[in-house]
Amino acid sequence: MGRWEPDARGRMLGAAMELFTERGYEQTTAGDIAERAGVTERTFFRHFSDKREVLFAGTEVMQQAVADAIAGAAAEATPLDAALAGMRAFGEVLEERREHAVRRSRIVAANPALQERELLKLAAMTDLAADGLRARGVDDLVASLAAQSAVAAFHVAFARWLADEAARPFGEILDEADAALRALR
């Protein structure tokens, strides 16, 4: 047994969600989160590069899922098909944590600073997708545009999935966005 209670990181993640929900993001200091988690503020910043990052932990899992899906897409898939396969994989990860995703997105929606960070993560996903397409031999310009288009469809579908009263599966909503995207002239 360690000198301290185990899973400090997990406790901070939980404390942050609680406090952000209770008082809001801006009304919560990094010290507040650390205190509730039973650590010091310094430890908080050792685990998370900044205060916002506590809401964006675990993106690596998503990124891996996306990268794998793109790399593993059928050889005859078009660039857009492959990129969208990545977004579908992303959606599957989300589906497993729907409740968490909803609560989290409420917090993010209330804060421009958090929206910025979300956009940055989405941009990282776009770059990842474009890299994946280039690795499949797709031309540079086409890779960038297919990646951006796929992420655009994801973004729109994600917002609709969150707002959906009927709790329809993400894949279904993404399919609609996909169809509408391809129908654009």
Add this chain to the structure above:
Amino acid sequence: MGRWEPDARGRMLGAAMELFTERGYEQTTAGDIAERAGVTERTFFRHFSDKREVLFAGTEVMQQAVADAIAGAAAEATPLDAALAGMRAFGEVLEERREHAVRRSRIVAANPALQERELLKLAAMTDLAADGLRARGVDDLVASLAAQSAVAAFHVAFARWLADEAARPFGEILDEADAALRALR
């Protein structure tokens, strides 16, 4: 004549560009900018809501140009056509300030915090474009996707325009991105 030298804002904008170029964004404090501009730090924060904003002044002009172009697009233009017309108008404003855009983007490229802000502004543009399309009677989902696609094309074209050795006009590069976008399957 005022109590102070006129155009404090303009002096701060200039001082910021100079200092960011000389030492970099992070090595420049808000106080440094204020000092070079001959004002106090407090005045800096009265003109710019935060340190990053000094690099994003004047986006209202762009936004107006985009909104006007979308509203003024031919009635028979498709949603994507109209949204891209907005991006073309954006490009024209950029073209007038190419030198400034290049220097500015170098600073932004060197800083994740500034990239975040740029993404937020781009997202605001996307929302603006989507609003413009909806005002034309375009369906909600289609408006969102057309706006996102157009901004995606803009984004890719902008990066290529900045990197272009031959200094080709933005409109030409945007046309290529447009064509590649529509060719996606």
Add this chain to the structure above:
DNA sequence: CCATCAATGTCAGTTACTGACATCGACGGT
């Protein structure tokens, strides 16, 4: 000549972070 107003200055305070150094328990080697 005076009241008002807008832009700035002054100053104190909070909070997000960072660097340097100390502490302590686990663990492997001897």
Add this chain to the structure above:
DNA sequence: ACCGTCGATGTCAGTAACTGACATTGATGG
């Protein structure tokens, strides 16, 4: 059983981004 190292945490001081409250001053209209 002892020791040296190591990883995770604590402690503390410091910087810089903001914010609120209040004072100052020159222009301006009456």
